[in-house]
Amino acid sequence: MDSLLQVDQLSTHFRTPRGLVKAVDGVDLRLRKGEILGIVGESGSGKSVMAQSLLRVVPKSNLAHSDGRVLFDGTDLMHLNEEGMRRVRGARIAMVTQNPSTSLNPVLTVGAQLMETLRFHPDRSPDQSRFKERMLAMMHEVQLPNPAAIAQRYPFQLSGGMKQRISIAMALLCEPEILIADEPTTALDVTIQAQILDLIRSLRQAHGTSVIFITHDLGVVAQLCDSVAVMYGGKVIEYNTASEVFRHPRHPYTQGLLQSNPIFGNTRSRLHAMPGQPPDLAALGPGCAFAPRCSQAQQSCLTTSPSATLLDGHFRHLCPVAETQGAASA
Amino acid sequence: MIEVRNLKKHYRLPASRWLGEKPATLRAVDGVSFTIEAGETLGLVGESGSGKSTLGQMLLMQTVPTEGRIIFDGTEVQDPKSGGMHQLKGKVQVVFQDPYDALNPRMRVRDIIAEPLRNLQGQSDQEIVQQVEAVAQQVGLRVEDLSKFPHQFSGGQRQRIGIARALSVQPKFLVLDEPVSALDVSVQAQVINLLMDIQEQHQMTYLFISHNLAVVEHICDRVLILYLGKIAEILKVEDLHKHKLHPYTRALIDSIPVPDPARAKAGQPLSGEIPDPAKAPTGCRFSPRCTMAQAVCKEREPELSDLGGGHWMACHRSAEM
Numbered sequence: 001m002d003s004l005l006q007v008d009q010l011s012t013h014f015r016t017p018r019g020l021v022k023a024v025d026g027v028d029l030r031l032r033k034g035e036i037l038g039i040v041g042e043s044g045s046g047k048s049v050m051a052q053s054l055l056r057v058v059p060k061s062n063l064a065h066s067d068g069r070v071l072f073d074g075t076d077l078m079h080l081n082e083e084g085m086r087r088v089r090g091a092r093i094a095m096v097t098q099n100p101s102t103s104l105n106p107v108l109t110v111g112a113q114l115m116e117t118l119r120f121h122p123d124r125s126p127d128q129s130r131f132k133e134r135m136l137a138m139m140h141e142v143q144l145p146n147p148a149a150i151a152q153r154y155p156f157q158l159s160g161g162m163k164q165r166i167s168i169a170m171a172l173l174c175e176p177e178i179l180i181a182d183e184p185t186t187a188l189d190v191t192i193q194a195q196i197l198d199l200i201r202s203l204r205q206a207h208g209t210s211v212i213f214i215t216h217d218l219g220v221v222a223q224l225c226d227s228v229a230v231m232y233g234g235k236v237i238e239y240n241t242a243s244e245v246f247r248h249p250r251h252p253y254t255q256g257l258l259q260s261n262p263i264f265g266n267t268r269s270r271l272h273a274m275p276g277q278p279p280d281l282a283a284l285g286p287g288c289a290f291a292p293r294c295s296q297a298q299q300s301c302l303t304t305s306p307s308a309t310l311l312d313g314h315f316r317h318l319c320p321v322a323e324t325q326g327a328a329s330a
Numbered sequence: 331m332i333e334v335r336n337l338k339k340h341y342r343l344p345a346s347r348w349l350g351e352k353p354a355t356l357r358a359v360d361g362v363s364f365t366i367e368a369g370e371t372l373g374l375v376g377e378s379g380s381g382k383s384t385l386g387q388m389l390l391m392q393t394v395p396t397e398g399r400i401i402f403d404g405t406e407v408q409d410p411k412s413g414g415m416h417q418l419k420g421k422v423q424v425v426f427q428d429p430y431d432a433l434n435p436r437m438r439v440r441d442i443i444a445e446p447l448r449n450l451q452g453q454s455d456q457e458i459v460q461q462v463e464a465v466a467q468q469v470g471l472r473v474e475d476l477s478k479f480p481h482q483f484s485g486g487q488r489q490r491i492g493i494a495r496a497l498s499v500q501p502k503f504l505v506l507d508e509p510v511s512a513l514d515v516s517v518q519a520q521v522i523n524l525l526m527d528i529q530e531q532h533q534m535t536y537l538f539i540s541h542n543l544a545v546v547e548h549i550c551d552r553v554l555i556l557y558l559g560k561i562a563e564i565l566k567v568e569d570l571h572k573h574k575l576h577p578y579t580r581a582l583i584d585s586i587p588v589p590d591p592a593r594a595k596a597g598q599p600l601s602g603e604i605p606d607p608a609k610a611p612t613g614c615r616f617s618p619r620c621t622m623a624q625a626v627c628k629e630r631e632p633e634l635s636d637l638g639g640g641h642w643m644a645c646h647r648s649a650e651m
Binding site for chain 2 (some may be wrong): 042043159160161162189190191192193194195197198216217218219220221222223224242243246247256257258260261262263264265266267268269270271272273274275277278
């Protein structure tokens, strides 16, 4: 009940020459105030489209439909008009994407782009005379050295880490309640990644911002997130607190993922490799998308899609195997 | 098997005469010496801008060194003008990072794998077909896959095609330039295991370029840590767990996010960013970001010194660790 964001049965399907692609298919999520929720999945699992669907910025060209319920502060975003959505997007729910080189405008100084964000959302920061002050304060907060000088530079004059800090500053300028970060550290070196993760932690601490952090890196999730939703083939197949997911993974896919992740400390050892390839979303059968790769798959897994199993609270599992394991460990 | 002596690659940068600038020199790789033993995997680790890809390209003679020598299997590799490429032909191959960019989209898999063999000449068409099918099987591709085009495969399968192409001429030495960085975790493990199997079967020698120390630790025997074109440290992977480490290596290890929520990260992340290689700091190049730096570190560049047991470090403070 104390959810800031409640996502029910979110689905986004695309029409393609090869058939209907269910990029996101019946996703349920809850986000509390100040919570960092990790969305983990491999390429094609639907995690980015899920994030885009929340803000209704899914590419429209071959969109079949995008529906469900996204309850944010009492309003269903899926039924909000475009003007209402415009007030939410970038102001109350802001997004940082993977590649800051493509998300920043190359022909404007970063300062001009930051100011533009403030001007675009007058309801979030009414005092025009203090825009510049606000911008410099935010640049300082994301630990950019010498904000006044950097504000006058163009994106190409900044390093990848600095550009990502600018993107984060831009996202935070209007003091959003939710920050959606879509693989914000994937393109960065590990040392810079560690700095950005520290920054996100301290921002949550200072402002109580809720964060949806999308990544494929299990280490990042473990070090940053309170709860984790694991996606596979457009569905959330495991959803639990971070400590539970890492300590007692219940879905066979989550178990396999954790085992195949190379961990520092295991010198020259073979890795547990999951067989097969990620699924082709245009050619999904009626059964579980993971069944062809699953060592514990039962006959029914190949023919019927697993139904959601509610474990404790709202944490769900979409797998009969996970259900029995949940019962065993409970 | 491979000996590299004082290898350098400097690039002259265009100067703006209008601003009265002097032409700057970018020292991408600046005096690097090391050896790779036969059958060994040497990891080459560093951040972007450390020079690791340039170094890999020089070993392939795709980039001509400014200075220094490369001795391959007892003979010195000449620069391409005097036949360096020809000398390495068939002995050295490369697997690239991005399986989406590295394969010609208009060629069938069969032809992609056969291309290095055809370039080598001297084999009949039938021998080539046999060899292609043999390596395809070795990397886990099916015979029917050979008639397909790259776009019909997922990232992991494409990387298998890239590996098959590299193996087709039965090279002795493979440069693996971030071969699993673009792959998903579940597929990454398959490819790492495949590379380890191939090495064992054919006694191959690998140079494994990566920014991921956890992956390097799984597949490599020794690691070379590069920072701004200089070797910071060379050590056995087991020694990565020792107390005595170059501060940069230590920082890289501390930056790895541990996939266990119960194990909090160790200390503060490394501050600052790798500087522009054209404006490398004086003294030790790592000193501006180093927590252990003293006055001497800013003045004098440390020598790479032997700490025994195959452990080499370039740090003024190595004795105090």
